[in-house]
Amino acid sequence: xxxxxxxxxxxxPGKSFVHKLDPRAKLLTSLLIxxxxxxxxxxxxxxxxxxxxxxxxxxxxxSGMWLKTLxxxxxxxxxxxxxxxFTRMTDKGITFITFYESFAFAYRLVVFLSSFSLFFLTTTxxxxxxxxxxxxxxxxxxxxxxxxxxxxxxLAEEMQSIMDAQRARGxxxxxxxxxxxxxxxxxxxxxxxxxxxxxxxELAEAMEVKCFGVSKNRxxxxxxxxxxxxxxxxxxxxxxxxxxxxxxxxxxQPALHIFGxxxxxx
Amino acid sequence: MPAVEFEHVSYQYxxxxxxxxxxxxTIERGELVVLMGENGSGKTTILKHLNGLLKPTEGRVVIDGxxxxxxxxxxxxxxxxxxxxxxxxxxxESTVREEVAFALKNFGYSEDVVKRRVEWALRFMELDAYAExxxxxxxGGEKKRxxxxxxxxxxxxxxxxxxxxxxxxxxQKEKMAEMVRLLNTQGKTVIMASHDVEFVADxxxxxxxxxxxxxxxxxxxxxxxxxxxxxxxxxxxxxxxVATLNRLQDLSITRRTLSVEAAAREVVEKxxx
Numbered sequence: 106x107x108x109x110x111x112x113x114x115x116x117x118p119g120k121s122f123v124h125k126l127d128p129r130a131k132l133l134t135s136l137l138i139x140x141x142x143x144x145x146x147x148x149x150x151x152x153x154x155x156x157x158x159x160x161x162x163x164x165x166x167x168s169g170m171w172l173k174t175l176x177x178x179x180x181x182x183x184x185x186x187x188x189x190x191f192t193r194m195t196d197k198g199i200t201f202i203t204f205y206e207s208f209a210f211a212y213r214l215v216v217f218l219s220s221f222s223l224f225f226l227t228t229t230x231x232x233x234x235x236x237x238x239x240x241x242x243x244x245x246x247x248x249x250x251x252x253x254x255x256x257x258x259x260l261a262e263e264m265q266s267i268m269d270a271q272r273a274r275g276x277x278x279x280x281x282x283x284x285x286x287x288x289x290x291x292x293x294x295x296x297x298x299x300x301x302x303x304x305x306x307e308l309a310e311a312m313e314v315k316c317f318g319v320s321k322n323r324x325x326x327x328x329x330x331x332x333x334x335x336x337x338x339x340x341x342x343x344x345x346x347x348x349x350x351x352x353x354x355x356x357x358q359p360a361l362h363i364f365g366x367x368x369x370x371x
Numbered sequence: 372m373p374a375v376e377f378e379h380v381s382y383q384y385x386x387x388x389x390x391x392x393x394x395x396x397t398i399e400r401g402e403l404v405v406l407m408g409e410n411g412s413g414k415t416t417i418l419k420h421l422n423g424l425l426k427p428t429e430g431r432v433v434i435d436g437x438x439x440x441x442x443x444x445x446x447x448x449x450x451x452x453x454x455x456x457x458x459x460x461x462x463x464e465s466t467v468r469e470e471v472a473f474a475l476k477n478f479g480y481s482e483d484v485v486k487r488r489v490e491w492a493l494r495f496m497e498l499d500a501y502a503e504x505x506x507x508x509x510x511g512g513e514k515k516r517x518x519x520x521x522x523x524x525x526x527x528x529x530x531x532x533x534x535x536x537x538x539x540x541x542x543q544k545e546k547m548a549e550m551v552r553l554l555n556t557q558g559k560t561v562i563m564a565s566h567d568v569e570f571v572a573d574x575x576x577x578x579x580x581x582x583x584x585x586x587x588x589x590x591x592x593x594x595x596x597x598x599x600x601x602x603x604x605x606x607x608x609x610x611x612x613v614a615t616l617n618r619l620q621d622l623s624i625t626r627r628t629l630s631v632e633a634a635a636r637e638v639v640e641k642x643x644x
Contacts, residue, residue, distance in 0.1 A: 266455070266457075267460075267461050269419070269424050269455075270455045270458060270461040271461065272424065272444045272445070272448070273422055273424065273444065273448050273452075273453045273455070274448065274473060274474035274477060274521065275445045275448050275449070275474050275477030275478045275525070276445075276473075276474075276477050277443070277444075277445050277477070291463065292461075292463045292473070295463035296460055296461045296462060296463050299460075299462075299463075299507065300460055
């Protein structure tokens with residue numbers, strides 16, 4: 106299930122409004138969703154963020170892949186929930202607010218992961234490269250980052266086939282206690298690591314053969330040119346973010362107010 | 372009881388690709404069967420159904436009397452040893468000996484049985500000299516043999532091989548063919564997926580011809596590999612001997628055979644007349 110998280114990093118071609126948006130506008134949107142998610146522990150606000158993401162995802166027509174990301178994020182969210190719960194429990198005991206905060210922390214992680222999924226699902230690797238280059242990140246680093254993103258789904262597939270091969274050798278990955286299951290991952294992770302190293306050497310050789318890094322003044326086939334739609338979209342996103350920041354300053358947290366009025370916050 | 376029964380099996384991947392479409396066949400114990408077909412024809416999907424890694428979307432697969440839907444992969448793996456196409460990329464232990472012992476430990480064999488079986492499998496696959504070496508430093512052919520040794524060690528009745536000749540030179544292919552024949556002689560049911568027509572022609576097995584997830588032909592090697600029409604439909608080139616005889620139609624040679632000797636005799640006779 107966790108492997109489906111990587112599905113959300115794979116570009117899905119499309120001709121939607123979101124696909125055509127300037128990647129910088131999409132990156133800014135993802136970043137602002139991330140910041141907002143970290144500013145609030147209010148489930149109503151986080152749900153609104155998730156809804157806004159969902160609207161964009163529907164417009165882009167990639168809801169299937171996005172849902173896979175959400176599903177893949179569940180194990181991570183569960184870990185966050187458990188860790189937060191035990192940490193808070195020692196301070197506040199087992200109360201409603203302990204549960205609530207643990208849930209909110211896990212929930213916003215899902216929102217954060219899915220916001221980047223929106224960016225990666227609708228932006229080509231070339232556009233990601235151009236975006237990062239425009240942000241004055243050296244091309245070598247950009248290339249390394251984009252390659253990592255590009256190879257992540259491939260690695261997820263490879264991991265699945267290694268798991269299949271080890272299961273065919275009688276390894277029962279889903280049996281046993283937590284520690285036993287972690288130990289059982291060694292036969293999966295070692296070959297995966299070996300394959301990753303082998304692939305990275307091969308990729309490095311292939312890049313050298315193609316004269317990677319020979320010219321300092323690299324040119325690009327495509328240039329990013331923002332249109333009126335991009336500016337309008339960015340303006341709406343910034344306006345919404347400003348509202349969110351102002352609301353935070355005035356401590357507008359609907360869920361907390363509701364729970365407070367019900368006397369659940371102690 | 373047959374070793375393998377596929378009853379109207381269809382399988383659709385999560386991506387929506389229909390890999391198998393109403394596939395039915397039966398494989399008896401001790402048979403040597405090769406699945407042939409173009410890329411994406413469903414060969415590997417069939418092999419993955421044998422040990423329950425994939426369960427049919429429709430229909431049922433029965434292995435040695437067990438419906439795969441009612442058994443775990445580990446239970447089926449005890450009966451079906453599947454050697455993956457890139458099995459050598461799954462090694463993780465520090466020595467060849469430990470790599471072979473891994474599956475036996477998973478199946479819960481006692482230490483002395485593990486030791487005995489590991490020794491036997493390494494000797495059988497002529498790898499005993501490398502027992503203490505790292506599996507990562509073996510040559511391509513040795514890695515393939517190690518992958519087979521791993522499976523043979525736990526003694527499954529059915530051996531499934533996915534493209535065993537990929538990346539092998541002619542000598543290694545010959546050795547692989549020898550091993551396959553030996554296993555078959557010992558009564559094992561061997562099921563293989565292969566593109567390699569020359570290798571398959573040499574083994575003379577029963578062939579199940581696949582195209583786009585459907586069975587296009589099923590018969591002995593001579594019958595299937597000389598049927599130019601069916602081979603073309605499945606994007607398979609005929610073995611060289613069949614192609615050569617085909618080009619000699621002007622000599623009114625009508626015989627179709629996989630035997631080079633029989634073909635040569637036929638040609639000489641025609642020319643002599």
